[in-house]
């Protein structure tokens with residue numbers, strides 16, 4: 001018997017970043033939107049823990065116990081006093097090291113899949129606590145939809161959305177390390193007073209109303225200057241999307257994937273075609289959100 005879970009990628013429509021905390025993390029006001037680009041995680045009973053991965057970026061995914069999916073299985077098994085004896089297979093469509101929470105998606109997916117396979121009966125609250133131990137983005141991968149994350153981004157409040165938003169994502173030629181981008185944020189912030197991160201009321205209202213124009217005027221990412229500083233060519237991709245009619249352009253999370261908000265599905269395809277023709281990125285995808293979080297298929 002196998003269990004397969006489908007888990008979406010995310011885009012951060014607002015990422016407000018506070019000053020570095022004593023533990024090295026940053027307090028955030030992180031407004032997540034789950035979008036329809038998915039990894040599928042399948043768990044099957046096996047003699048011992050094993051991870052395999054397929055997909056265009058599979059070669060970049062670690063297959064040892066550092067894989068977030070393996071760490072999720074180990075964490076749940078330890079809580080139940082059992083062995084994590086499963087084969088975890090990841091069908092990966094979310095870009096690796098792209099700032100779209102691909103590894104986090106696999107962590108949340110493996111956790112839900114193992115909980116189902118083992119009849120481990122972890123409550124939603126216990127699953128969320130394990131997710132938060134695995135990484136700041138992992139709880140959101142479990143819940144999906146739209147949510148505000150505070151603290152490290154792991155303390156979630158679900159947000160209302162009044163419609164579907166259409167996005168284009170441009171994948172870059174290389175990845176960016178999330179810790180490196182936060183370090184660059186700290187370097188650029190030196191000598192400046194960093195305000196407390198707060199969610200933008202205009203942005204929350206735009207999401208609730210499903211108002212794409214208002215959302216376009218309210219999106220922001222405090223990590224964008226740091227991502228651009230480490231990866232200056234991203235400015236060319238942003239420019240190409242803006243020129244093609246995107247309502248808003250931004251770096252997704254810690255980057256280097258860039259995200260473009262389009263007025264509708266048709267215009268999203270036009271922006272995607274222009275980005276493909278621009279030669280400023282590795283590949284281009286369209287996806288709409290919000291979509292559901294980790295779901296057993």
Ligand SMILES: C[C@](O)(CO)[C@H](O)COP(=O)(O)OP(=O)(O)OC[C@H]1O[C@@H](n2ccc(N)nc2=O)[C@H](O)[C@@H]1O
Pocket residue numbers: 012015024025026027028030099101104134135136137138151152153178179182253254
């Ligand atoms: C950039 C975002 O993707 C936006 O959603 C997240 O904040 C990152 O979430 P994540 O990849 O799950 O990150 P984690 O695995 O928890 O942390 C990786 C590293 O990112 C930095 N980090 C992450 C989250 C946070 N609130 N402050 C940080 O400074 C820390 O250097 C940390 O060691």
Ligand SMILES: Nc1ncnc2c1ncn2[C@@H]1O[C@H](COP(=O)(O)OP(=O)(O)OP(=O)(O)O)[C@@H](O)[C@H]1O
Pocket residue numbers: 060061062066067068069090095096097098099100101102103104106107137178253254255
């Ligand atoms: N299941 C996994 N899939 C992809 N990468 C993983 C996985 N588990 C661990 N990793 C490691 O995590 C690193 C970051 O990959 P990931 O795709 O999660 O980045 P990301 O999308 O930028 O993350 P985030 O948006 O949460 O900051 C990879 O370079 C890889 O070494």
